[in-house]
Amino acid sequence: MRARTTNEISQKGRLDFLFLSNLLKEREPFTFIRFSDGEMEIVRNHRLLIGDGHISWSKGEIEFRYPDFDKKEFIPERDSKLREDLLASARFKSEYFFKGIPASHNKAVTDRDLLVELNGNILTNLTFADLFINQNFLKFRRYILPQFHEFDNVYYLGNFRANPELANLSWKLIPLQDNFFENYENVLENCMSELKSLPMNSLVLSSASSLTNILGYQLQGLRKDLTFFDVGTSLHDLVGLQGGIREYHALIGRNSPKGIYRKLRLVSSPSFKLRW
Numbered sequence: 001m002r003a004r005t006t007n008e009i010s011q012k013g014r015l016d017f018l019f020l021s022n023l024l025k026e027r028e029p030f031t032f033i034r035f036s037d038g039e040m041e042i043v044r045n046h047r048l049l050i051g052d053g054h055i056s057w058s059k060g061e062i063e064f065r066y067p068d069f070d071k072k073e074f075i076p077e078r079d080s081k082l083r084e085d086l087l088a089s090a091r092f093k094s095e096y097f098f099k100g101i102p103a104s105h106n107k108a109v110t111d112r113d114l115l116v117e118l119n120g121n122i123l124t125n126l127t128f129a130d131l132f133i134n135q136n137f138l139k140f141r142r143y144i145l146p147q148f149h150e151f152d153n154v155y156y157l158g159n160f161r162a163n164p165e166l167a168n169l170s171w172k173l174i175p176l177q178d179n180f181f182e183n184y185e186n187v188l189e190n191c192m193s194e195l196k197s198l199p200m201n202s203l204v205l206s207s208a209s210s211l212t213n214i215l216g217y218q219l220q221g222l223r224k225d226l227t228f229f230d231v232g233t234s235l236h237d238l239v240g241l242q243g244g245i246r247e248y249h250a251l252i253g254r255n256s257p258k259g260i261y262r263k264l265r266l267v268s269s270p271s272f273k274l275r276w
Contacts, residue, residue: 016131035090042079085217090115151227155202202225206230250265
């Protein structure tokens with residue numbers, strides 16, 4: 001696959017969606033991971049706290065109440081190994097290893113440019129972090145989710161409260177503790193041990209914060225037969241975890257006056273449509 005120019009990638013959000021969708025249909029194993037706000041704070045070695053009722057990061061303090069499974073704290077002095085592994089993931093390049101990164105619609109041009117630089121200014125296999133949410137979320141649920149159900153062996157890697165059997169009786173959970181950052185190396189070792197032993201050609205749906213990026217990278221040298229897909233919070237409502245905690249969840253919300261208002265506000269937001 002030849003390197004794409006900046007102009008090409010800005011036009012190819014739709015084509016990237018179709019390309020990865022076709023890989024799923026053809027059962028061609030690949031890895032898709034995403035670098036979002038939290039990962040970029042870690043890459044830049046900024047302290048990050050998603051706590052009880054507020055977020056503290058390099059951009060200041062924000063009042064917001066996340067559920068317990070979303071709370072975490074990155075402490076640079078304590079979590080240097082996690083950052084080192086995340087940086088390795090950010091730099092890694094392989095034919096079927098795809099990285100979603102922030103872009104101008106996220107008001108994250110500096111983050112985009114940093115990740116492009118970490119990839120040697122080569123845009124091959126770089127796409128949008130929001131490729132399957134926001135503008136494309138309903139398409140994801142309509143066209144990508146049914147393909148997940150076609151796999152014989154599906155594993156949901158996420159918080160221990162998740163119940164993937166609610167989405168499909170054959171799906172199995174690989175559970176994670178709350179705030180794994182403080183126990184990162186043990187959690188990583190346990191997850192890798194379990195992932196390495198999965199049946200051939202399994203599908204892993206990962207909702208594991210920054211650990212997703214690291215596991216996806218480390219599995220490249222060990223289990224290239226696996227399809228490893230960063231689903232983030234896009235399946236929360238289907239696996240028994242609290243929905244509505246991301247703006248794009250409004251797209252599948254109720255059509256009450258409040259729900260309609262949330263949808264209209266979302267689709268009119270500059271961050272809704274992909275822009276490189």
